[in-house]
Amino acid sequence: MSSYIQSAMAYVAKHHIIATIVAIGIAVFGAGGALAQESMPIKTNSIIATVQVGLQHFVDVLDAVLFYDILGFPFLVLWLVSAGLYFTLRLGFVNVRMFCHGIQVARGKYTRPDSVGEVKPFAALSAAVAGTVGLGNIAGVAVAISLGGPGAVVWMMVAGLLGMSTIFAEVTLGQKYRKVDENGRVSGGAFYYLSQGLADRGLAGIGKMLAVLFAILCIGGALGGGNMLQSNQLTATLISSFSLEGWTLPISAFSAVAVGIVLIGGVKRIGQVAEAIVPTMALVYLVSGLIIIISNAPLIPYAIGHMFEMAVTPGAAFGGIIGVMVHGLRRAAFSNEAGVGSTPIVF
Helix, strand or coil, rough: HHHHHHHHHHHHHCCCCHHHHHHHHHHHHHHHHHHHCCCCCCCCCCHHHHHHHHHHHHHHHHHHHCCCCEEEEHHHHHHHHHHHHHHHHCCCCCHHHHHHHHHHHHHCCCCCCCCCCCHHHHHHHHHHHHEEEEECCCCHHHHHHHHCCCCHHHHHHHHHHHHHHHHCCCCCCCCHHHHEEECCCCEECCHHHHHHHHCCCCCCHHHHHHHHHHHCCCHHHHHHHHHHHHHHHHHHHHHHHHHHCHHHHHHHHHHHHHHHHHHHCCCHHHHHHHHHHHHHHHHHHHHHHHHHHCCCHHHHHHHHHHHHHHHHHHCCHHCCHHHHHHHHHHHHHHHHHHCCCCCHCCC
């Protein structure tokens, strides 16, 4: 997530005028929220409290727009799934057709000595996977099941399959519109293909505005939804698992220092560390899952049948089929990050 913040801040710095306009717009929303919520039991003379209320109002506005209910589906979830379905059909089921090719690319089969890029394909893949396994794939599945029942897992798998096509489109656009400076440093991501891609279609102004807005929101999303949430879960898990009450500050400090050492080395070191850690993490993840599955082998047929049954005929307790689909698709969007715009940054 930290590499996303660096890229987003770099883009915002290059387009400070537009960034200022967008920031003013966000501030106006925030100020409106502060004025509209003066009745809240917060000290109005506190700068922190005022900013908190303003940001809360801005988030409430985003929530009202992005999660607007359309036929029982939140707008954002429906949009991401529709995009995945569109790209899957438009690209001829690229998620299935080129699956083996993707593995070969990650292994570096098509990498040449003169290839432009700061990290190897496998390192880029590891950096992208590092932020999703665990927080999204483990905790996300648990949350989906608790809210939507076993059937939600099926819809998470469907969304994940469609999301592969979305990520393919994102990464392809990122490669097409990325920039390489005179020192060989690569800059890319949604900021660039939004601004330049829409400029090619005669919508340069809208493209730049959307690119800067994405960069600013990317910083907030990476800090809140990525770094803060992950570090919080790491600390909470260690404390609860090993009875380390009172060790919150030392654990947090160690995490901050360890992450800082990696970040100082830039995107290359991020890729190198991810390349070294992620395979071990994936191995532990898979082995742990296999141990649980094998130890409960007699229940596997029933579990699979029950999942698919609950996916299409859930009880009223889970909100019916629409409720199960929403919980599964919503958690899948957070788990695989398809359509979020983070993956093209590292690729």
